[in-house]
Amino acid sequence: xxxxxxxxxxxxxxxxxxxxxxxxxxxxxxxxxxxxxxxxxxxxxxxxxxxxxxxxxxxxxxxxxxxxxxxxxxxxxxxxxxxxxxxxxxxxxxxxxxxxxxxxxxxxxxxxxxxxxxxxxxxxxxxxxxxxxxxxxxxxxxxxxxxxxxxxxxxxxxxxxxxxxxxxxxxxxxxxxxxxxxxxxxxxxxxxxxxxxxxxxxxxxxxxxxxxxxxxxxxxxxxxxxxxxxxxxxxxxxxxxxxxxxxxxxxxxxxxxxxxxxxxxxxxxxxxxxxxxxxx
Numbered sequence: 001x002x003x004x005x006x007x008x009x010x011x012x013x014x015x016x017x018x019x020x021x022x023x024x025x026x027x028x029x030x031x032x033x034x035x036x037x038x039x040x041x042x043x044x045x046x047x048x049x050x051x052x053x054x055x056x057x058x059x060x061x062x063x064x065x066x067x068x069x070x071x072x073x074x075x076x077x078x079x080x081x082x083x084x085x086x087x088x089x090x091x092x093x094x095x096x097x098x099x100x101x102x103x104x105x106x107x108x109x110x111x112x113x114x115x116x117x118x119x120x121x122x123x124x125x126x127x128x129x130x131x132x133x134x135x136x137x138x139x140x141x142x143x144x145x146x147x148x149x150x151x152x153x154x155x156x157x158x159x160x161x162x163x164x165x166x167x168x169x170x171x172x173x174x175x176x177x178x179x180x181x182x183x184x185x186x187x188x189x190x191x192x193x194x195x196x197x198x199x200x201x202x203x204x205x206x207x208x209x210x211x212x213x214x215x216x217x218x219x220x221x222x223x224x225x226x227x228x229x230x231x232x233x234x235x236x237x238x239x240x241x242x243x244x245x246x247x248x249x250x251x252x253x254x255x256x257x258x259x260x261x262x263x264x265x266x267x268x269x270x271x272x273x274x275x276x277x278x279x280x
Contacts, residue, residue, distance in 0.1 A: 208239035
């Protein structure tokens with residue numbers, strides 16, 4: 001069974017306080033590469049050493065990423081308007097095509113409903129399904145996010161086959177137009193996760209992009225995949241450069257709670273299937 005839903009001015013601040021803690025080297029290199037690409041689109045090229053410096057300093061100023069990024073780019077002789085600055089910040093987090101916000105009523109059904117649903121009943125269905133979803137770059141990382149016991153550096157095909165072996169048949173589901181991919185045993189499980197994710201979406205879009213950026217930048221990326229908050233962030237209202245630390249912490253906690261629920265379902269299904277196979 002397959003279902004796919006139908007598509008449907010900057011303020012200057014004083015420099016934020018930054019620490020001297022070095023970021024993970026692979027993460028700073030990734031951020032530097034993304035930063036260079038984003039700035040080229042705005043006709044503001046930055047050398048690799050300069051981009052690396054900005055990325056490392058941005059890590060230390062990630063509690064106020066917009067303000068930090070503005071300060072760091074200004075020091076490089078680059079000046080961006082507020083919209084461009086936000087776009088570059090989201091690009092650093094891997095959101096390659098930020099969407100305009102505040103242009104109309106929020107389509108909650110599109111953002112929180114089931115965008116796609118695939119019923120997997122036997123292993124032979126995995127390969128054609130992975131081919132169908134070959135453009136879904138977050139598919140494997142999302143599924144692995146809830147299953148830290150699976151090997152990390154594997155293809156989407158290997159991930160799904162591994163899940164099928166441990167959990168057996170289920171539904172591969174895409175929650176919302178920019179949301180996560182999940183694998184669940186039954187419809188009730190999917191509904192529970194959709195409800196939980198809907199809560200994350202509504203909380204996120206009730207706050208500003210500055211708050212969402214602060215929450216998203218505080219997470220160390222796995223495999224270069226942006227968090228749920230980063231994927232939602234460009235849809236949130238724009239505001240000034242400053243984030244509220246308490247709001248950012250609440251947003252981060254909401255995403256972590258969602259992933260904990262997904263992992264709990266996966267663990268329960270894995271244990272239940274193992275017991276069934278062993279005759280327990």
